[in-house]
Amino acid sequence: MAKWGEGDPRWIVEERPDATNVNNWHWTEKNATPWSKERLHQLFKDFKIEKSDIECVVDTVDKCTGEATVNNRKGKLIFFYEWELVLKWSGRMIKNSNLSHKGKLTIPNLSEENDLEDVEITVTIDESNDESETLKQFMYNVGRNHVRHQLGAYIRELKEEYSKNLILPKKGDEAAAGHAETNANLKDANNIKNAAQKAASNTSVVSPKSSNTSVGCKLDVRTLSMTEEFHCNANDLYNALTKAEMVTAFTRAPAKVDAVRGGEFVLYGGNVVGKFEELVPEKKIQQSWRLKNWSSGHYSNVVIELEETSSSTMMTLKQTGIPASEYDAMKINWYRYYWHSIKQTFGFGTSISDAL
Template identity: 80%
Template sequence: MAKWGEGDPRWIVEERPDATNVNNWHWTEKNATPWSKERFQQLFLDFKIAQNDMDCVVEAVDKCNGEATVNNRKGKLIFFYEWELVLKWSGCMLKNSALSHKGKLTIPNLSEENDLNEVEITVTIDESNDESETLKRFMYNVGRELIRKQLGVYIKELKEEYSKNLILPKKGADGSDADNSDANNLKNAAQKSKLPATGASTVASKAVGKSGNNSVGCKLDVRTLSMTEEFHCNANDLYNALTKADMLTAFTRAPAKVDAVRGGEFVLYGGNVLGKFEELVPEKKIQQSWRLKNWSSGHYSNVIIELDETASSTMMTLTQTGIPASEYDAMRTNWYRYYWHSIKQTFGFGASIADAL
């Protein structure tokens, strides 16, 4: 144990008078999901879209599935949101008739992965006729851009309002320093639609845990994680995504060092994930000694990834043993978020060709 005044200053509690999140080093998170759902309802309640003799209105949110979180990791703000929205709309042509036509606007994937102008919005109508088709074209050509502006309001408020107080002032610093830090981080976040490399460096970034304080010889409480995920690609493509440096760099959005041979080492997410390959069977199996940089010295988990190619997809099964017990839930979430979801988004492995037609 380090003597007083020695050791890594990140862990000296006295660094902040209230002993809370020293130097903003630890992962802190706010759940923005309930707030987001309520804000979507407010933004799209009786939202009018009119021009010349076209009079349309988004009446309400019919469906809202997803989640949103705001995180602080080492003084950096990370925004994660992923939403599927369905909006009900109606409209009429004032000069021709007073008949009202109804339809829906579907937003299948509003997320930090896409710029606003790339967000897909489909327009449908309940009954097709000359008037309704004209209104549908109007909503497609004019309405979609106004909908995107409303979505931009949501994203702006999420980043500029909901993330307040996540970054705390250090010892001797007043609130203005924290405000400046918030402002700088928010500015950086607004300039990047992709997950920052420093943020993506947490495949299980909460996994500091109590285990990091155990001395040599102490029993470590560990858990085993198993998960299965389907990818719409062949096994060779998925195998390459998990072993080739260029493909790992692409979906992690950070430089990757990979020596994909038995005994070869890998370093991902800015050095926060590291280990070595224990066994490699192309298109079938990848076994790794895997750890986070901030785990207790010398502690590795064992990761086995098995691939099973079917007629239309590849089933991936992951088994990870030796996870610190306190970090089990975070590990499951972050494997999905920063590996499987990101691979599907980056390489298009999330939907089959048949689904896309």
């Protein structure tokens, strides 16, 4: 997923005060990762779990890796979070002993795909004896429910915190005025906003690009080549790039994909468009490909070739005709929004032998 501030606004349209995201049509994203890490550390610092003569404390978060984002697509909020947590805990038997025993709680996959009661939580102790085993059993039977309660608090607060201001007022809402800039450019921002709303009333989405480039001018273009390894067979990767339901899954947005020669594709709310020029199952995909804000009528040529090995599939991409101003961002965006997302969504980043 994209880190906030690093995403290309032509692939994922950020929230803007100039009314570019008319009627919440575009895919808008906010990065909730830094806030989430801080909040998870707060929720599990000195968190006490007590009952009768047993006292246990989740002392701190030992490991917190993952990410969280919140998206708005056509006025619908979509929360994505995926975390691996390791919590350090300690406990003692209040009446029988003053000895403190230590252990860990491991949460390998806290994500929106799992209900809280289904989230796996494993309990371990550093040293095993009768007393520590009793504490371990207590943390398993009682402590895990308290931990799930804290995880539920994080999820609830994430949704409350990041629901604010993500869905912009629709055309005609009085509250829309609150999104105008309060600086010397306020008048210009309002003029842009009014123009965008007028275009929206004619059922068209306003592109954030400017049209300074005159028709027929010569573009400075570049060529991008990159190679990526996927731990799957060639057929699976080919399907991930050509099957509408799989493309929708890894882009996390409705996708139009007509994988026949001359068939069109529309991704990321219309910000990536093109058509298929050549298709060779399990071997090759050739596309005419463009970002929505590129000069009218300009397409790059994308050739994706797949080579299956004994344990993985090597993907080679060559993209010609990239506007020079887009080149630096293009490689990052291919990796972030295609290759990384495909691996994360379908598990193509881990080999079968590693997973066993």
